[in-house]
Amino acid sequence: MGIDAGFDMVPRLSKGAVDRQNWQSFIEVIKGHYEKDDQVELKPNYIVFKVGEHPLLPFEGHKFLRFSSKISGSHANGVEEYIDTVRRVAKVSFGSRVRAWNEGADIWGIYNWQEVNDSFRSYEQPGEFEIPTSIAQYVFGTDPISDLNLPLFSVQPVTDKGKGLVARFNIGKGERILSEKPFFTTQNLFSESMTESSIATKLKALSKTEQRQFLSLHNNFPGKHPFSGIVRTNALPCGSDSVIGGVYPTICLINHSCLPNAHNSWNSDAKCETIHAIRRIKAGEEITISYDKGEPYDARRATLKMHSASLCILPPVDLQASDARRCQIRLLDEAIGDPERVINRPEESLANCHSLLRVLEEEYKDGAGALIARLYYDAFQISITHGDQARASAFAERAFKSRVICEGEDSPETQNMKGLMEKPAMHRNFGASKRWRTAKGLVPKGLDSVGFEKWLWRRGS
Ligand SMILES: C[S@@+](CC[C@H](N)C(=O)[O-])C[C@H]1O[C@@H](n2cnc3c(N)ncnc32)[C@H](O)[C@@H]1O
Structure with a gap:
């Protein structure tokens, strides 16, 4: 403490x-300033203040x-000045x-x-020099393509998909690959009352240009109602469970794809749909999103067939294992959503979140972003309901990072x-129970990543 x-x-x-x-100049000033100070020592890869x-x-x-x-206690003497x-x-x-x-x-x-301790550990190993891919990257260390604001994609015919x-x-x-207003x-969106005349x-x-763009969109339901056919083929819900849908020129x-490389989401502030890469996409690779809700293969295929008879998806390499994981994901989701368990058996709910994390990573590899963000928010809610601000803040941080992606x-x-x-106690559930009451700052220090995960998920406590 x-x-x-x-x-x-x-x-x-x-x-x-x-x-x-800039860093080198800063280090030189520090070295010069403390040259004659025995408490400040130069090591091969860093300066240590003893x-x-x-x-x-x-x-x-x-x-x-x-x-x-630490600036309090007997060992802290003088450190504040440094x-x-x-x-x-x-x-x-x-x-x-x-x-x-x-x-x-x-x-x-x-x-x-945890990230700070990881950074300290990295001081010991000098990093390898990475060959920059451009002058801009050499100078600024940033990706020049995104700075130039060039479109990151082109519209092309894709085999068997239009x-x-x-x-x-x-x-x-x-x-961010694209952001577009509808x-x-x-x-x-899904009801019969979506009439041709209202569209x-x-x-x-x-x-006129927009009308032409709209009319050039794919229509899986040609016939008497061409406008609603285009909307039914193309509209994306404005928010995960919304019945309001948007139709976009490019999106x-x-x-x-059942294992997409991009994620679509509705930004209700900006009133636009955004597309982000959820894993690294190589030049020449098709950009895909998921139209399904994560069902096992047969159910997924049936849902997609309703969308379009031509929308045929290949079964995953290990169909049985994938289906088993998707069923497990649904069961764990249901268990985590049970409010009675959150109140009376939060340890179990948190353990379910931890299991769900592993299954999601196995099924979607590094493309589980939005599902993982939701799972961390669940873990946040379980923790904050029982007054544990330290873990709640750590879970919210992970949810935040997944959402940024x-x-x-x-x-x-x-x-x-x-x-x-930043302020986990602002959540409406805070204070419902004091079972795990922990202040926000009470995160153990000096743990390695395995130890931190154990603490975070309350495993073995
Ligand atoms: C929103 S549109 C996508 C753009 C469309 N490919 C086009 O040419 O305008 C949806 C339609 O594209 C086709 N499509 C999308 N994903 C597909 C896939 N994985 N395999 C085959 N067709 C696909 C289906 O006809 C689907 O109804």
Whole structure:
């Protein structure tokens, strides 16, 4: 126990030449300033301050997240002054990226201790030099393609699927591929009351170009009602369980995959649909989203056939194992959603979340983003219902990070998770029970990742 204080680097530095230069100059100033100080020692890969909890400054700036120590207690003597000086020097080089925090003043660090401890461990191994793929990447350490705002895809014919979107460049996980406003939205997406005349009225309000774009969209239900046929073929719900649907000029050209590489989501603030890469997509690869609800193969095929007779999907390589996992996912989902268990047997609900995480990762590999975000939010709710703010904040942080990947920082859901990560007690369920009452800052320090997971999921406690 004791009070910690220090500063975090937010966002962390890149490996680009500009950040590297700035970090090197900062390190040189620190070295010069403490040249004659016995408490400050140069190691092969970092500087160690032998006061307090021996905070470190690595020679590779991109590894650095935090400089801090306990500032209370007998071993803390004098450390606060070192933290203050190093922070001031860092501020000169890195400005608002340097975020000071002090638990004594109820100001908390941005990063969690697990990532900070991982960063400390990385100081020991000098990183390998990565060959930059462009001058911009060399200088700034960022992806130049996204900075140029070029479309990341082209519309092309795709074998047996009609048109589709194909990546023009390598697209990184979490990159926004596209964001688009609908031509219009329709109520009662799945009901008979979606009439031809109401769609015709909406169409009239569009420009000629938009009308042409709408009419060029694929129609699986040709016949007497061409407009509603196009809407039924193409509309995407505005939100996961919404009955309101949107029709889009480009997003409606994205084909289905049972293991998609992209995720679509409705941003209710911006009133647009966004598409994000949920894993790395190589140039030339088709961009796909999922039209299904994660059912086992036969049910999935039946649902998709209703959508389009031509929409034929291949069975997974190990059909039996995949079907078993999808059934397990549904059962675990149902068990986690049972409020009586959350109140009376939260250990079981949390253990179910942990099992679900493993099954989702096995079934969807690294493409389970949105499902994982929801699962972490479930784990958050279980923890906060019983007053455990420390774990709740850690789960909200994971939900936040998963949402950033599949929906982006500006999604209201992502922002909601960020708010709960910072102030978990704001959740309406907080205070329902005191069974696991734990303050937000009471996250054990110095745990390796295995130990942290054990703590987080309350395994073996
Ligand atoms: C929203 S549209 C996608 C764009 C469409 N391919 C086009 O040419 O306009 C949906 C339709 O595309 C086709 N489609 C989508 N995914 C497919 C897949 N995996 N296999 C075969 N056809 C697919 C089906 O006809 C489906 O009803």
